[in-house]
Each structure stands twice: as C-alpha cells, then as structure tokens.
Amino acid sequence: MEQLITGIHHVTAIASNAQKNLDFYSGILGLRLVKKTVNFDAPEVYHLYYGDEKGNPGSILTFFPYDGLIAGRHGKGMLNTTSFSLAGTSIEYWLNRLKRFGIAHKHPEERFQNEVVVYLEDTDGLGLELVFNDTDTRSGYSGGPVAAEHAIKGFFSVEIWEEGYERTAGLLTEQLDHKPIAEKGNRFRFAATDKPGNYIDLVCAPDSMKALAGSGTVHHLAFSTPTSVTQQSVRQRILQRMLNPTPVLDRNYFTSIYFREPGGVLFEIATELPGFSIDEAVEHLGARLQLPKQFENNREHLEKTLPSLAFNIENYQ
Numbered sequence: 541m542e543q544l545i546t547g548i549h550h551v552t553a554i555a556s557n558a559q560k561n562l563d564f565y566s567g568i569l570g571l572r573l574v575k576k577t578v579n580f581d582a583p584e585v586y587h588l589y590y591g592d593e594k595g596n597p598g599s600i601l602t603f604f605p606y607d608g609l610i611a612g613r614h615g616k617g618m619l620n621t622t623s624f625s626l627a628g629t630s631i632e633y634w635l636n637r638l639k640r641f642g643i644a645h646k647h648p649e650e651r652f653q654n655e656v657v658v659y660l661e662d663t664d665g666l667g668l669e670l671v672f673n674d675t676d677t678r679s680g681y682s683g684g685p686v687a688a689e690h691a692i693k694g695f696f697s698v699e700i701w702e703e704g705y706e707r708t709a710g711l712l713t714e715q716l717d718h719k720p721i722a723e724k725g726n727r728f729r730f731a732a733t734d735k736p737g738n739y740i741d742l743v744c745a746p747d748s749m750k751a752l753a754g755s756g757t758v759h760h761l762a763f764s765t766p767t768s769v770t771q772q773s774v775r776q777r778i779l780q781r782m783l784n785p786t787p788v789l790d791r792n793y794f795t796s797i798y799f800r801e802p803g804g805v806l807f808e809i810a811t812e813l814p815g816f817s818i819d820e821a822v823e824h825l826g827a828r829l830q831l832p833k834q835f836e837n838n839r840e841h842l843e844k845t846l847p848s849l850a851f852n853i854e855n856y857q
C-alpha cells in the first residue's frame with residue numbers, strides 16, 4: 541500500500557523575543573532562516589522558519605515569537621525535545637562551540653547504538669538535543685557560520701512525553717504509516733521510513749506534571765505527506781479514528797490539516813510542496829518579509845509594527 545506519511549515535516553514552537561531567537565538558531569546553531577513571515581492566524585506576530593539550504597521537510601523548526609510571553613512548562617502531553625542530527629566526528633567542535641557561547645548543556649550520553657546525545661535548551665528553555673551519529677548522509681546548510689562538515693543536517697528525532705504511550709503508538713502505526721523500531725526503558729521509538737531524521741520517541745512519563753503552553757514549548761509537530769491527494773487520504777483515516785481533523789488550510793508553502801493526538805499533542809499533516817521557493821528564490825530565502833495575499837495590503841503597517849531583526853554572521857563564526 542502507498543505510504544501516505546513519509547516522516548517529519550516541521551516542528552513549530554513558541555518563543556518570546558524574536559531577535560534572541562534569530563541569534564540562537566541562525567547564529568549559535570547555524571541554521572538558515574528560510575522564511576520570515578507572519579502567523580497567518582495572528583499577523584502581528586512573526587512566523588520564523590529555520591532549516592537547511594532549501595528548507596527541506598525534516599529540517600524545518602519554526603517559531604511564533606511573542607515578546608514578553610510567560611514561560612511554559614515541559615511535561616506529559618507535550619513534545620518536549622527536538623533533536624538535531626550531526627556527524628559523529630563533530631562532537632568536539634560542538635562542545636567547544638557551546639562553551640564559547642556560554643550555552644549550558646548536559647554531558648554527552650549514548651542512547652541507542654551509535655547515537656551520542658547532548659541535551660541543551662534555547663534562550664526560552666525549549667528542549668533541544670544534538671545527536672552525533674554516522675548514519676545521516678544529508679548535508680547541512682553551508683552558508684551559515686558553522687562549516688559545512690559540522691553543520692546540522694536536519695532533525696534526528698522528536699521526543700513526546702505521554703501518560704501512557706499505547707494510544708499514540710496505535711495512531712502512529714495504524715493511521716500514520718509508522719513502525720516500532722526500537723525501545724529502551726520507558727522510550728519507544730517509531731519511524732515512517734528508515735531515512736534518518738524521522739524518529740518519533742514516545743516516552744512514558746506518567747509521574748511528570750502536565751505540560752503547560754508558553755514560551756519555550758512546542759506548539760505542534762507536522763508530518764510530511766507527498767501531495768494534496770495523499771493528504772486527503774490521511775484526513776479520511778483521521779476521521780475514521782474520530783480525531784476530528786480540521787479542513788485543509790493553505791499555509792502558502794504547504795497545505796495542512798491539524799488534529800490532537802490522544803496524549804494531547806497537536807499534530808499536523810503538511811504537504812511536501814510547493815515549498816519555500818514559491819515566493820523568493822532559494823539564494824534569497826529569508827531575506828524579506830513575505831506575506832500571503834490576504835495580508836499584502838497591510839504590509840506597510842506590519843513592517844512598522846513587527847520588531848526589526850538584524851543578524852551579523854561575523855559574531856558567530
């Protein structure tokens with residue numbers, strides 16, 4: 541049967557200060573700002589997209605920065621950690637880089653075989669990991685402050701904490717084309733393909749507090765589907781599972797449906813196309829504020845009211 545879900549598309553999180561967010565992700569982590577637009581449901585707020593050279597699905601971390609927003613809390617019912625994939629030989633480089641910029645982190649630890657993990661948090665407390673491995677052949681962004689050989693290649697995995705993992709596992713395996721591929725202790729790993737970057741780790745954490753939304757927390761996880769036709773088929777499956785999906789929404793760079801998984805995390809199904817070069821050429825991605833048609837006549841007002849953002853790559857080389 542045709543595979544309707546091909547892996548992770550993007551992760552969207554909530555930040556406080558937009559400039560600090562840009563400095564952390566484009567500066568310290570060296571990701572490319574692939575799109576600067578607004579929240580389509582609240583256009584006075586930015587929507588910043590970071591990723592690899594083209595913003596390929598599986599590399600895109602996006603943020604809604606609400607200046608002054610109170611911090612959220614990690615806990616069950618939330619995607620608490622987003623993990624990036626890096627070359628196994630880059631670990632010394634990154635430990636030195638984190639030290640140089642004063643970014644606190646945990647000691648490296650081995651999780652599964654050939655997988656060394658360093659946990660850190662961004663300036664808002666968002667949970668992140670650098671996962672050093674030798675299985676990922678994707679190349680990261682070569683135009684940033686981090687040399688291509690050490691650049692982030694995209695996601696490695698995401699980690700969702702659940703009261704119990706079974707109902708979410710059922711959704712992943714029965715409707716979303718995932719297979720169980722590994723487990724260790726209270727961690728259960730699923731993947732839609734064996735390509736790196738697509739691992740979904742469900743962690744049973746019944747004793748943790750319930751997560752609270754706020755800055756430094758993830759808003760939703762988007763899975764990738766090839767076309768609008770496959771998206772409709774996934775939508776039918778979600779309806780059959782009584783999870784009440786939204787209608788298809790136009791997000792300009794992809795179309796989307798949303799629904800809440802049984803453990804409480806908001807899931808999205810996003811199409812691979814048209815992608816981020818629909819409104820600016822690949823070499824200029826992220827350079828200019830891009831607005832969907834419905835907000836274009838409001839551009840002058842939005843450009844005045846959104847905080848100005850500046851980035852100097854030399855500070856991070």
Ligand code: ZN
Nearest residue numbers: 552760762808
């Ligand atoms: Zn999304």
